[in-house]
Amino acid sequence: MMDADVIVVGGGVIGTAIAWRAAVAGRTVTLIDPDTDDKASLVAAGMLGPVSESVFGEQDLLALNLHAIDRFPAFNAELEAASGQPTGLRTEGTLAVAYDSGDLAALDRLTEFRHSIGLKAERLDARACRRLEPFLAPSTRGGVLATGDLSVDNRRYLAALRAAAATAGVRTVVGQVTDVAAGLVRFRAGSGDVTAGETAELTAAHVVVAAGWGTARIEGVPDPIRKAIRPVKGQILRLRHPSNLPHIISHTVRAIVQGRDIYLVPRADGELVVGATQEERDDRDITAGAVHDLLRDAMTAVPAISELILAEASAGRRPGTSDNGPILGPVTPAGPITPAGAVTPAGRVTPAGPAATTSRPIGDPRLIIAAGHFRNGVLLSAVTADAVAALLAGGEPHPAWSPFNPGRLA
């Protein structure tokens, strides 16, 4: 008797979306998450821009992102209905603006690229930009309006996913997963079902690892995948409007300021997210220099931002990969598992007391990875859940996923 049909490792937007959709499909699902605030999903801005988050040359990722933005509104509508919680979806689009002539040249290249792939992107002169966003700096040189872009309040979105998952019957266990195998998960229990600090195991027909950059630290995940995933630190600010001030921007604004990229994502509740640094570091420190640079660039693009309240500075670790693309698909675990469920010395799951010697039937031995979403976690969450649902049902993910099979890393 297994503990669940599916165990999902990781309770960010990817893992929770997967768990919700698997439960909706009628499976018994257990989600294991350490339940800390250390989640890229909570630090993110929730900007859903398929083009702006892929760079020239990453055509496969762009195609996947375009598939994701097409899918997002329907998924989100179903999520809001299932959870009864609004996710703060905004559809005003992205206004990208340039601060100086060099920035304008860079922006023009991006616009040409958008046009070349058939996307709408309307060039606007400075006056038209300021008509859309009156608080833009007078020195703004020009801009481009991308009407297809969306944004969502990433924290409300994750909260809605959790609520929907709970309603659909997903069982959540608080714990830090240390080892996985096909059909087996070992974790240090947090608070919740089991005593804190204890090592515990659960079994299931399918194990889905969606632990973000932490996937690289889980024993049993094949080495090529562990090596391909790295933390990419991002620092981000959350500003709030004081009660006497009207909301100063209404579109997502991306500004190129003397070669530096900054984005401003407004919320209906008066929050304005300013992001983000991209640092090859794995700490979560908020540094003086990063906060200064984000504020400087934001205030250069939109001077009135100086009057807003700095409500929060936070840092997260994005799951970066060697080719900037996500990793999705079934894998062979690093260590073979014996029919009795105990693990051979060659494997990464070591015996842990009496439980390990108990006969434990392994159903479907598949181990599925859904990680490495880098800067696109929120955007890709819906189609990732779809893809895993297809795999669990014995089917194939959407073709846009094929370049992102784990096999490419072997």
Added chain:
Amino acid sequence: MMDADVIVVGGGVIGTAIAWRAAVAGRTVTLIDPDTDDKASLVAAGMLGPVSESVFGEQDLLALNLHAIDRFPAFNAELEAASGQPTGLRTEGTLAVAYDSGDLAALDRLTEFRHSIGLKAERLDARACRRLEPFLAPSTRGGVLATGDLSVDNRRYLAALRAAAATAGVRTVVGQVTDVAAGLVRFRAGSGDVTAGETAELTAAHVVVAAGWGTARIEGVPDPIRKAIRPVKGQILRLRHPSNLPHIISHTVRAIVQGRDIYLVPRADGELVVGATQEERDDRDITAGAVHDLLRDAMTAVPAISELILAEASAGRRPGTSDNGPILGPVTPAGPITPAGAVTPAGRVTPAGPAATTSRPIGDPRLIIAAGHFRNGVLLSAVTADAVAALLAGGEPHPAWSPFNPGRLA
């Protein structure tokens, strides 16, 4: 029977120092404080610079500050002994530096002023400045070392005062004082001795109001004093060194950066305080513009500050006064008090149920104000406690206090 010999209103560094010294002198003391983090004492930097905090022309305030800096070390030593807690006193002095030639001219004027009043202030060229503080910007033009300046960790200092006061027998009541009269205090109880939200009264021979800028909101404080005190908002940053970085400055550093003043106060535990804005506002919002400007100026003066952790941004309201000087001395309450202890309609203390009609003997009817310490609260706390102790004993404060009698505001 009165509730105490002395009631002190306000538990910042001023009120707590007064309460401690009154208790050490053998009096029964009750201190009433709302016990929130909204205290200028907690937001301050703890810089003790008698000259730098008084401007040209404020000779009386300068004399008082010099009296205060003379007294501080002995008071602090007694405090550390009584509380068993270190206050983080530092004696390296202040290095004032200039960023450009205009800043250097301003610094030279300050140095001449220091010399003219007989204070030590050693002019240093850029090379000598960087020998003392190797992380100063290479563009530093020159500086002045003031060896007599001190600094203290204002939060540890307040904690030590609280511990010493408790050891000396001071009783603390959590509440927000709304009305005072000679010998009488009315307050809304917080948690603690009495039920939250209830109005309560306490009587004493002496009432000392040391409620910072909140003194202006207390009924019964004479109108000229209430009108003279205003909140002056200050925003300040607390940085921390990451574990892999040595402490980057060892003196208090004041920098004049293109006409703007910034100070950096280092602590032995790796904290570095960066202050501070001075705003004619009474909110406690942390604004994007203020944080940006503080970081920009700090990083201009000491570029390596960009690597430090931004641990906290906080805002407080300094008790500013119409002439920038503190207000210390006995006053006649705004409303007369009848022998029965009830207050006439002309007064500000209105009857509050049965308690107000009870016969309540008023001992010494004096009401003492000790407020309006503006930017010098920590520095002046020791001599303020001395001055109030003298008044309670029927004596006179040190002559340096005479220009700061409440009578000057009538």
